[in-house]
Amino acid sequence: xxxxxxxxxxxxxxxxxxxxxxxxxxxxxxxxxxxxxxxxxxxxxxxxxxxxxxxxxxxxxxxxxxxxxxxxxxxxxxxxxxxxxxxxxxxxxxxxxxxxxxxxxxxxxxxxxxxxxxxxxxxxxxxxxxxxxxxxxxxxxxxxxxxxxxxxxxxxxxxxxxxxxxxxxxxxxxxxxxxxxxxxxxxxxxxxxxxxxxxxxxxxxxxxxxxxxxxxxxxxxxxxxxxxxxxxxxxxxxxxxxxxxxxxxxxxxxxxxxxxxxxxxxxxxxxxxxxxxxxxxxxxxxxxxxxxxxxxxxxxxxxxxxxxxxxxxxxxxxxxxxxxxxxxxxxxxxxxxxxxxxxxxxxxxxxxxxxxxxxxxxxxxxxxxxxxxxxxxxxxxxxxxxxxxxxxxxxxxxxxxxxxxxxxxxxxxxxxxxxxxxxxxxxxxxxxxxxxxxxxxxxxxxxxxxxxxxxxxxxxxxxxxxxxxxxxxxxxxxxxxxxxxxxxxxxxxxxxxx
Amino acid sequence: xxxxxxxxxxxxxxxxxxxxxxxxxxxxxxxxxxxxxxxxxxxxxxxxxxxxxxxxxxxxxxxxxxxxxxxxxxxxxxxxxxxxxxxxxxxxxxxxxxxxxxxxxxxxxxxxxxxxxxxxxxxxxxxxxxxxxxxxxxxxxxxxxxxxxxxxxxxxxxxxxxxxxxxxxxxxxxxxxxxxxxxxxxxxxxxxxxxxxxxxxxxxxxxxxxxxxxxxxxxxxxxxxxxxxxxxxxxxxxxxxxxxxxxxxxxxxxxxxxxxxxxxxxxxxxxxxxxxxxxxxxxxxxxxxxxxxxxxxxxxxxxxxxxxxxxxxxxxxxxxxxxxxxxxxxxxxxxxxxxxxxxxxxxxxxxxxxxxxxxxxxxxxxxxxxxxxxxxxxxxxxxxxxxxxxxxxxxxxxxxxxxxxxxxxxxxxxxxxxxxxxxxxxxxxxxxxxxxxxxxxxxxxxxxxxxxxxxxxxxxxxxxxxxxxxxxxxxxxx
Numbered sequence: 001x002x003x004x005x006x007x008x009x010x011x012x013x014x015x016x017x018x019x020x021x022x023x024x025x026x027x028x029x030x031x032x033x034x035x036x037x038x039x040x041x042x043x044x045x046x047x048x049x050x051x052x053x054x055x056x057x058x059x060x061x062x063x064x065x066x067x068x069x070x071x072x073x074x075x076x077x078x079x080x081x082x083x084x085x086x087x088x089x090x091x092x093x094x095x096x097x098x099x100x101x102x103x104x105x106x107x108x109x110x111x112x113x114x115x116x117x118x119x120x121x122x123x124x125x126x127x128x129x130x131x132x133x134x135x136x137x138x139x140x141x142x143x144x145x146x147x148x149x150x151x152x153x154x155x156x157x158x159x160x161x162x163x164x165x166x167x168x169x170x171x172x173x174x175x176x177x178x179x180x181x182x183x184x185x186x187x188x189x190x191x192x193x194x195x196x197x198x199x200x201x202x203x204x205x206x207x208x209x210x211x212x213x214x215x216x217x218x219x220x221x222x223x224x225x226x227x228x229x230x231x232x233x234x235x236x237x238x239x240x241x242x243x244x245x246x247x248x249x250x251x252x253x254x255x256x257x258x259x260x261x262x263x264x265x266x267x268x269x270x271x272x273x274x275x276x277x278x279x280x281x282x283x284x285x286x287x288x289x290x291x292x293x294x295x296x297x298x299x300x301x302x303x304x305x306x307x308x309x310x311x312x313x314x315x316x317x318x319x320x321x322x323x324x325x326x327x328x329x330x331x332x333x334x335x336x337x338x339x340x341x342x343x344x345x346x347x348x349x350x351x352x353x354x355x356x357x358x359x360x361x362x363x364x365x366x367x368x369x370x371x372x373x374x375x376x377x378x379x380x381x382x383x384x385x386x387x388x389x390x391x392x393x394x395x396x397x398x399x400x401x402x403x404x405x406x407x408x409x410x411x412x413x414x415x416x417x418x419x420x421x422x423x424x425x426x427x428x429x430x431x432x433x434x435x436x437x438x439x440x441x442x443x444x445x446x447x448x449x450x451x452x453x454x455x456x457x458x459x460x461x462x463x464x465x466x467x468x469x470x471x472x473x474x475x476x477x478x479x480x481x482x483x484x485x486x487x488x489x490x491x492x493x494x495x496x497x498x
Numbered sequence: 499x500x501x502x503x504x505x506x507x508x509x510x511x512x513x514x515x516x517x518x519x520x521x522x523x524x525x526x527x528x529x530x531x532x533x534x535x536x537x538x539x540x541x542x543x544x545x546x547x548x549x550x551x552x553x554x555x556x557x558x559x560x561x562x563x564x565x566x567x568x569x570x571x572x573x574x575x576x577x578x579x580x581x582x583x584x585x586x587x588x589x590x591x592x593x594x595x596x597x598x599x600x601x602x603x604x605x606x607x608x609x610x611x612x613x614x615x616x617x618x619x620x621x622x623x624x625x626x627x628x629x630x631x632x633x634x635x636x637x638x639x640x641x642x643x644x645x646x647x648x649x650x651x652x653x654x655x656x657x658x659x660x661x662x663x664x665x666x667x668x669x670x671x672x673x674x675x676x677x678x679x680x681x682x683x684x685x686x687x688x689x690x691x692x693x694x695x696x697x698x699x700x701x702x703x704x705x706x707x708x709x710x711x712x713x714x715x716x717x718x719x720x721x722x723x724x725x726x727x728x729x730x731x732x733x734x735x736x737x738x739x740x741x742x743x744x745x746x747x748x749x750x751x752x753x754x755x756x757x758x759x760x761x762x763x764x765x766x767x768x769x770x771x772x773x774x775x776x777x778x779x780x781x782x783x784x785x786x787x788x789x790x791x792x793x794x795x796x797x798x799x800x801x802x803x804x805x806x807x808x809x810x811x812x813x814x815x816x817x818x819x820x821x822x823x824x825x826x827x828x829x830x831x832x833x834x835x836x837x838x839x840x841x842x843x844x845x846x847x848x849x850x851x852x853x854x855x856x857x858x859x860x861x862x863x864x865x866x867x868x869x870x871x872x873x874x875x876x877x878x879x880x881x882x883x884x885x886x887x888x889x890x891x892x893x894x895x896x897x898x899x900x901x902x903x904x905x906x907x908x909x910x911x912x913x914x915x916x917x918x919x920x921x922x923x924x925x926x927x928x929x930x931x932x933x934x935x936x937x938x939x940x941x942x943x944x945x946x947x948x949x950x951x952x953x954x955x956x957x958x959x960x961x962x963x964x965x966x967x968x969x970x971x972x973x974x975x976x
Contacts, residue, residue: 039932039935040935041935042935043931043933043941045935046934046935047945049945050944050949052676052680054680055679055680058683058956062511062956065508066508066509069508082968084969100541103499103542106505107499107504107541110505111504111505111966111967112967114504117964121967123961123965124961124962124964124965124966127962128699128965132905132907132909132910133910134907136906138904140706141706141709141712142900143710143712144718144719144722210903266900267898268899268900
């Protein structure tokens with residue numbers, strides 16, 4: 001026993017000795033490797049001056065930047081292209097300091113408001129541009145699309161399907177995230193927070209963007225649950241307004257569907273024609289549908305969509321307006337009968353999102369059409385706020401390149417009212433829209449006495465009340481296809497209709 | 499705070515170095531380093547900085563007590579405290595999770611946040627106490643010096659795992675010269691470039707190729723990914739993980755050299771290794787030598803029976819896997835290495851020695867590549883989907899328009915990045931330098947290149963870091 005222990009001890013010592021020896025040998029080896037050969041020595045001598053020069057120059061570079069970053073007036077506070085205020089210097093509190101949030105925010109402020117930021121951001125994009133072959137680029141992540149059903153949705157009662165489709169939404173989202181977060185535990189931790197975050201993220205992204213030459217296109221992924229909810233919302237609006245007003249629905253395809261020939265369209269982007277057919281086919285008799293897609297496709301050699309922005313041009317909106325008038329059995333006002341404006345140098349959301357230098361070459365011109373005659377406009381900043389007079393078309397010549405689409409009807413406002421005093425027939429229409437409707441609304445003003453434009457994202461009142469109190473006989477839902485895959489937006493429409 | 503952030507580059511580091519230079523004596527400079535190190539750590543962990551100080555205090559005390567006898571007692575105590583705390587913070591969640599999966603108990607899984615860098619500084623402190631116990635170094639009588647060793651911001655949160663013996667002398671007395679500072683700056687800029695230009699870009703590409711629309715990699719997105727996307731994604735990940743880690747080590751080594759610390763190398767071109775054994779001599783060397791000296795050799799190393807030796811290796815590699823993260827996939831990854839190391843020990847090693855080097859390199863890269871598949875996906879379902887996808891068993895297309903486009907967009911970047919993982923550029927620079935001894939022109943051009951190159955890397959990295967802060971706000975912009 002004693003012997004064994006001694007032997008063991010001896011062995012351990014030997015091992016330690018060998019470890020030490022190992023290290024010694026390694027150190028010697030390193031020393032030998034570091035020892036210069038005669039050749040190295042003469043080279044080192046010839047280039048000895050390099051070290052002080054390098055130290056001085058790099059120290060100067062570091063020092064210069066380190067001084068400039070503290071010149072606070074050089075720090076930008078707002079970014080036009082990102083459409084956001086840059087991070088502010090955080091306010092101190094004991095709580096945020098102990099949680100580390102204070103320091104995180106300080107780091108964020110430091111980098112977010114770096115002096116000369118815009119230049120460096122553009123330069124950074126130009127550097128990435130050199131990483132490979134261009135011509136076609138994809139930015140962002142592609143959303144997985146659902147299969148578009150060929151048969152229309154056969155639901156009869158709106159309420160029952162609302163619940164079933166919302167149930168599908170939750171299950172699809174949870175299965176994907178739940179597997180990622182809770183690996184081994186079964187049902188012990190809840191993943192609600194991650195699910196919520198996911199939905200938020202989806203809403204904040206344009207999704208994947210394909211840049212092709214100097215034009216960009218947004219991918220469209222059909223989401224069955226959201227499309228079904230959209231169908232229900234519109235059907236619901238038709239049912240509720242039955243006898244009060246006629247409800248029209250116009251689904252506007254996005255540029256990838258209209259401007260790219262089917263053969264060149266990436267297969268990961270769903271077929272918008274089929275999606276529109278499915279949604280229109282599922283609508284009940286109280287909703288009249290407007291085929292804007294055929295009208296746009298017939299003119300797709302023209303400038304119908306912006307190259308650097310996800311919106312359509314006023315010309316695209318005009319063909320859709322023409323289709324809407326035909327659907328009502330009316331004749332559209334000829335394009336020549338509108339006053340035309342043009343504002344060049346527009347770099348829209350696609351450019352802002354990708355910063356792709358190729359897109360800069362495709363800078364857009366925003367054309368706007370405004371009815372002649374005595375036409376006035378007011379808008380509300382809040383749903384029940386005061387009426388502010390404003391121009392139907394604003395001169396945005398000197399505005400930031402990012403904001404030129406805001407020329408139309410004061411941009412996105414909860415409620416805009418355009419009055420054509422030359423039309424005395426008391427005709428009126430409600431346009432329920434997201435920003436695609438902005439370029440469209442002025443065109444309607446040539447034919448209606450009153451055009452009420454409700455932005456369902458910001459208007460907090462109810463549609464039924466509005467239509468009744470304003471004695472409106474026509475309601476048009478104008479929604480672009482991307483809105484119908486966005487559960488947040490469709491939820492907002494639902495809020496308006498209920 | 500991370501090294502590759504603007505606030506570190508242009509606020510923390512310059513102010514630290516300025517104060518350091520203004521302080522004239524080594525003790526004063528140590529105070530500067532200590533204060534800045536604690537601020538650096540507290541920046542990310544305002545509370546757990548106390549844990550770091552406390553642990554350094556205990557280990558300083560334990561090591562010092564050993565002088566008075568009961569050496570083994572103090573060693574055991576130190577190991578219990580160090581590993582115990584590491585276990586609570588790093589492995590308790592995981593253990594509870596695993597037990598719960600097996601027995602359905604406990605029903606409440608504790609959620610404990612992992613303090614930054616705990617695995618690194620704990621190992622440094624452990625190595626110190628063990629070395630004192632073994633009599634390889636003398637216990638440091640001054641607490642501030644032990645604390646400086648454990649908390650020095652160069653290596654505290656992401657390695658390399660520096661041994662006390664290597665810096666013992668330098669903590670008390672350091673020598674700086676032009677060459678040291680110059681080399682340090684160069685090394686720092688190279689590391690920064692590796693991290694910001696190569697690793698970050700590779701990381702984005704690796705994720706984009708197989709992510710879902712919301713940017714997360716999920717079972718659904720991996721299952722839907724085409725073969726080419728998975729291969730290129732894993733290739734980019736392979737590059738990312740090397741450049742990320744070695745870039746960080748370069749920055750640490752560089753900052754050390756600027757002020758007179760000479761840390762040992764942590765990476766030595768691991769992707770040209772000729773065997774898995776060789777790979778582990780080149781990859782994260784400070785960790786593999788730690789396990790060699792403190793686990794493998796004390797267990798008996800290779801000077802014992804073959805079976806005992808294999809058992810020793812198994813222990814080391816399971817622990818190595820577990821060290822990388824508290825999840826079974828890391829254990830699997832460690833065991834993956836073990837299997838090939840064992841095969842090499844049994845017969846493959848001798849065979850590889852006889853074959854041309856290229857076979858060994860290809861074999862090693864294949865093992866390492868699939869090792870990273872295990873390393874990357876924590877969820878076994880996702881991992882399995884990825885493996886199936888790599889070999890075309892998911893029935894997806896081999897490639898899609900999107901994947902082809904992305905590959906084209908990185909057609910220059912990826913090959914250059916891969917070349918940067920080989921010693922090619924180092925060899926060219928060395929040849930050039932040796933020739934500089936004979937030619938004045940070559941000496942001047944080499945020197946200019948040596949001055950300009952780090953400046954370019956610094957400038958490009960800075961521009962790309964500002965570019966990363968670009969975050970368009972497109973909420974409800976439809």
